[in-house]
Amino acid sequence: MxxxxxxxxxxxxxxxxxxxxxxxxxxxxxxxxxxxxxxxxxxxxxxxxxxxxxxxxxxxxxxxxxxxxxxxxxxxxxxxxxxxxxxxxxxxxxxxxxxxxxxxxxxxxxxxxxxxxxxxxxxxxxxxxxxxxxxxxxxxxxxxxxxxxxxxxxxxxxxxxxxxxxxxxxxxxxxxxxxxxxxxxxxxxxxxxxxxxxxxxxxxxxxxxxxxxxxxxxxxxxxxxxxxxxxxxxxxxxGDAAPQPLAWTDIVPLLLEFFDLTLAHYDTHCVGNPLKQWLVYLRCYYPQGALLFERIKRQREPGALRESLLAELSAGAAAA
Missing domain, CATH: 3.20.20.70 (Aldolase class I)
Structure with a gap:
């Protein structure tokens, strides 16, 4: 398999x-x-x-x-x-x-x-x-x-x-x-x-x-x-031995990691596009993804995008 x-x-x-x-x-x-x-x-x-x-x-x-x-x-x-x-x-x-x-x-x-x-x-x-x-x-x-x-x-x-x-x-x-x-x-x-x-x-x-x-x-x-x-x-x-599915609080660190990867390889003026595109997919399974997308969809600057991701990370930690 x-x-x-x-x-x-x-x-x-x-x-x-x-x-x-x-x-x-x-x-x-x-x-x-x-x-x-x-x-x-x-x-x-x-x-x-x-x-x-x-x-x-x-x-x-x-x-x-x-x-x-x-x-x-x-x-x-x-x-x-x-x-x-x-x-x-x-x-x-x-x-x-x-x-x-x-x-x-x-x-x-x-x-x-x-x-x-x-x-x-x-x-x-x-x-x-x-x-x-x-x-x-x-x-x-x-x-x-x-x-x-x-x-x-x-x-x-x-x-x-x-x-x-x-x-x-x-x-x-x-x-x-x-x-x-x-x-x-x-x-x-x-x-x-x-x-x-x-x-x-x-x-x-x-x-x-x-x-x-x-x-x-x-x-x-x-x-x-x-x-x-x-x-x-x-x-x-x-299969039956699979770990527990990832929760939204597990996904947010991945979003931050992905943002850093794109920032390292692409021009800063378009670095938010892959992140937003992935959120469009993630929101199909994670409702929180739709809310985060709405918050960042007009953001362009890498600093602002990072701050939004860090805020989402902190919110998840506080809720836990």
Whole structure:
């Protein structure tokens, strides 16, 4: 049983990966996608997206970070995958799942699922370009407009030599609207010999158990659920022996830690944005997150933001 952290564009960057892997339960992270057009990118671009490359391709807490590529042409994808491997990426992940219109209009993400042969060509080219010891994994949705080509795509990916397949159990058209169709993952898993990882609508221990039962997958990828409940991976991993869930008073120190991480890596004028974005997720599970968000949403200065976090920390300590 393995748990992966989903590559959420604009949300799960190296600072969030550092924080969430510090809590335990995660076996792998995947970077946000690196957009590949028609050229080989310089090493600094890879390191900016994935500074963990300078730490053996792992977070500070030892969790491997696969580098994700997104693009529609086999040769540039293969060249950049080879470079990522040379720079120390422990694995290469290929994105055929992004539903964003801007990405799809630029020949990337889920739109390529309309052409299973092209999916095969990209995966095969990358697999040939990357040393055999380095996994090449793929992430897809059930399809673009519908799931009519789903079986063709999963067979094309397996035939091209992919190491593993992660399936987000919705089409591009379905976006992120519930439900996730885990039974479709079960259909694919039965026909494949490579490992399959289930993804979509896993918000709780109960969801994780149901997803495993319906999809037949022991391995899961957690996305928004892990942002709303940062300890969800370790709770799922721990099963009956899992520790108590984190209370809001446990979350506030994490907010302060995350703020310090972003302050160390980003310009001060935008350092509050990742904090506020995370609170938008946290408030789905912690009502106190909504109140804190309202208090800080107009604050811009790092000093004011820190004071607000310290005040929330003191209030929690006093209440305890």
């Amino acid at each position: 393995r748990l992966m952290l989903a590559p959420m564009e604009g949300v799960v960057d190296h600072t969030m990966r550092a924080l969430l892997t510090s809590l335990g339960g995660l076996d792998r992270c995947v970077t946000e996608f690196l957009r590949i057009n028609d050229r080989l990118l310089p090493p600094r671009v890879f390191r900016r997206l994935c500074p963990e490359l300078d730490n053996g391709g792992r977070t500070a807490h030892g969790v491997p970070v696969y580098l994700q590529l997104l693009g529609g042409q086999p040769a540039p994808m293969a060249d950049n995958a080879a470079r990522a491997a040379e720079l120390g990426a422990p694995g290469i992940d290929l994105n055929f799942g992004c539903p964003a219109k801007t990405v799809n209009r630029s020949d990337g993400g889920s739109i390529i699922l309309r052409e299973p042969q092209r999916v095969h060509g990209i995966v095969a080219a990358v697999r040939s370009a990357v040393p055999g010891a380095i996994p090449v994994t793929v992430k897809i949705r059930l399809g673009y407009e519908d799931a009519s080509l789903f079986e063709d795509n999963v067979q094309a990916i397996a035939a091209a030599g992919a190491s593993e397949l992660t399936i987000h159990a919705r089409t591009k058209r379905q976006g992120y609207r519930p439900p996730a169709y885990w039974e479709e993952i079960a259909r694919a898993r039965q026909s494949l010999s490579i490992p399959v990882i289930a993804n979509g609508e896993i918000w709780s221990l109960e969801d994780a158990a149901r997803c495993r039962a319906i999809s037949g997958c022991s391995d899961l990828m957690l996305g928004r659920g892990a942002l709303c409940r940062p300890d969800l991976p370790r709770l799922v991993a721990g």
